Amino acid sequence: MIRVLIVDDEWMVRAMLRTIMETAPDMTVVGEAADGGEAVERAAAHRPDVVLMDIRMPRHDGLTATRRLAGRHRVVVLTTFDLDDYVRTALADGAVGFLLKDATAQEMLTAVRSAARGDAMLSPKITRRLLRDLAGTGRSEARSRLDVLTPKEREVLAAVGGGLSNTDVAARLAMSEATAKTHVSRILAKLSLGNRVQAAILAHRAGLLDP
Template structure:
């Protein structure tokens, strides 16, 4: 069972999210919080697997709370603001996913499940914007950064850049899921990154998926 903490300053949004998550037999909402300070307390009290985190809230905002929680908890940022600076800031602060509040119920549940598995999840609209903005900039620098990777790690990175989950990568590259997780962890460490989305963007910037 995936344990979820919902964080949003609007009670109607929290109720909507609780209703959506309640339709899934493998997901349970363990608590709610209305601001970043409360989110930190509730997370430490209930130890959720995934935190759905709003950005604009009173006292401590979602980005501040994410920075405090992301080292231990998997945070999916949920917002109405699809601005690039919010996406980049959320990823820098350690979020593993980013969804707009107009996402479908299936997308929201998919984000929670992906985060629980240790995969990253971005709204398709946000993903397109990020890749459009970054894919064709700084290619030489991106290629230089990838020099530290082994051939197998680059192969895994291409799959990550293609949006594949660990399970899909394992099937595509004929290796165990545990081995994929090890490769992804090493890639992130070598590239000094905190999540798969950052690695995927770098892969696109370096042109690794140009022939795909």
Template sequence: MVRTMLRTIMESAGDISVAGEASDGDEAVRLARDLRPDVVLMDIRMPRADGLTATQRLGALDRPPKVVVLTTFDLDEYVRTALLHGAVGFLLKDAPAADMLTAVRSAASGDAMLSPKVTRRLLHHFTDTDVRRRRTEAENRLRVLTGKEREVLVAVGGGLSNTDIAASLYMSESTVKTHVSRILTKLALTNRVQAAILAHRAGLLD
């Protein structure tokens, strides 16, 4: 039922094609190896190999797909483990269809997306321990950024897409992508989620 619902949502978008479906983690990895999809929507609780294990195995492929974890569970250990294994998005199954489509598109374009509820819990975990030390460390790391890059980082930390950032800061979307890429490189980060966490640690969104 869930897969049917997801297929219906994905196929309603003209720019997304469903390459295949899997009933468990083992099948997901096997199909991904054969079909080479750009994005995989991964459930967490499945028979044989669960979604977290499958996500880790997908990351070891020669051309790993972008993984968006989709689940009814928003427990922190799932979020942290999924991100550790390379997931670039984390959505709850009760997310609106538009958010699911946005998550797939964002993953395909190299962005990351977390549901707002999950993001709040994740950021709280990363910022509630030894706050003062973490904030000082984060502030020091951000000194390498230009003023415009800091503005873009604040927008990323606020969960804005590249399109929304471009509109709010009056710049082209390609310029935003360039700034985001430079931010990640300068800060030695791999994705926007890590950038958002660092922005919160530094107090940029206080």
């Protein structure tokens, strides 16, 4: 059972998200919070697997909360289509992905399941644009960091940069899902990265997804 904590300052949004999460037989909502400070307290009390974190909240924003929770919980940022510096900061601080507030119920459930199993929710339509923005400059430095990787690990990293889950990586590269997961874990360790989103950013910065 996936334990979910919902963080948003609008009670209607929290109610909507709770309703969606509780329709799934493999999820349970263990708590709600109206700001970042409450989020940290509720996370300590309820130990969720996944935290759905709104960033723009009037009292205590979600950025500091994300930074404090990311090492112990998988944080998925709740945002609007207008990607901004808040979202970029949250991802850089360890959030495993982001979810648009106008996403469908199925997309929301998929995002939570992906986060729970260690994958990032990387929408090909939107996230690649964000990753390109995050990639910025420093291609030479990024490429030199990849020198520690084997050719197969580079292939896996490129697939992760394209937003593929372990299941999709395995299918694309003709390997078992367990092998794909092992490759991803080794890549993160070799490159001293905290999560798949950071790996995806590095893949874009190094030009692994260039045509």
